[in-house]
Amino acid sequence: MSIKIYGDPGSGSLRRVTSAAKIMGIPVERMHVDLFKGESHTPEFLEKLNPHGLTPVMVDSDVKLYESSAINLYLAEKVGSDLLGKTPEERREVLQWMFWSGEQWRVFFVFLFDERIGKRFLGQPEDKTIVDFASAKIRVAASVLDAHLADRQFTVGDHLTLADIDIAAPFSQTHRTKAPVDEFPNLVAWQQRILETVPAWAETKREVDHRIDSALGAAGIKL
Template sequence: MAIKIYGDPGSGSRRRVTAAAAAMGIDIEIVNVDLFKGESHTPEFLELNPHGLSPVMVDGDFVLYESAAINLYLAEKAGSDLAGKTIREKYEILQWMFWSGEQWRIFATLTFDEVLGKRFMGRPADETIVQLAADKIRAGAAVLDAHLAEHDYIVGDRLTLADFDIAGPFSQNERTKIPLNEFPNLVAWQQRLLDTVPGWAATKREVDERIDGALAGAGIEL
């Protein structure tokens, strides 16, 4: 039975999982959950993830949420080296994945909620929050940019799960305008991922079509 991934095609977090699964050659069955219709807050979905967030993985009777945890589970199950070949590489990858969750993507999500989420609700963004998130993103991006001046990928100069996690905020930046484009090595690395990781390019098209379609449907111009 294929592993199921529940989530919305516009979700940058679902993207991290579906792109990583493709890179690891893992067969998955996608179950679409429409976030715009509130489908992640139905009683059935909340049984899978009480936080009501996309994505969720279901492998037989095992249910797991949090994209990074799902990717680590998939890598271990498939025996993929995307989670690291040596103990040192594994912990370097985990270092970046934890950093990404706690210090990086959270500010991109905050910006998405302010700039896009609130637009869908007809409310203005809180500029103090947008500015705070931009400052935090700039601080992290400066470190990443310096790191990527010396490396083609985040760890070990080859694709790993750390790349998917840290690239997550690029999923919405054409719409949220978080300040990633000020950092040339970061932009070049993102383009490298799009050019060399087919699943990253395919899921970008999915996210863009889904969110741009929702914006057009709601008559919102950014």
């Protein structure tokens, strides 16, 4: 039985999983869930896949997981991938940065996306208070990350890890949300390096861009 991954191709969270799976050579069966049509909030989805109404969700035989980081950890352990780190020390650092990304980083980009993009689909104005709050939090976290990347090619060790994939995910939408990442040159250079050296990351960027730009166009929204 193939591993099924449920999600919308416009999702940066799905991008983390599909990119990691491709890098690790793990075949997955994509199950389309149209977030713009509310398909993740149907009674069947909420009952059988994720009661939070969020994607992606992974189903591997009798194993069901939601949350991209948890899915990627599961997949990496399943095949013994060094995306989890080559040594116990690297693994600890990878986990540290993945948790950091969830607590200090990605959530604030979600706030920006919801305010500057999501509300456009609802015909609502953005809340400047929330935008300013999220932008300030991003700057604080980005300054830490920028310093960390000053003399590094990757977040942990000398190779790509799940930490890089987790932290890079918000770049899926930064040119649309105008998140203040361009203020941090080491961070920008690191993201560009991943795009240029990891084909799966570049491929999934094209997928996200096509999906979101098509949805914006269909809704008559110009950013």
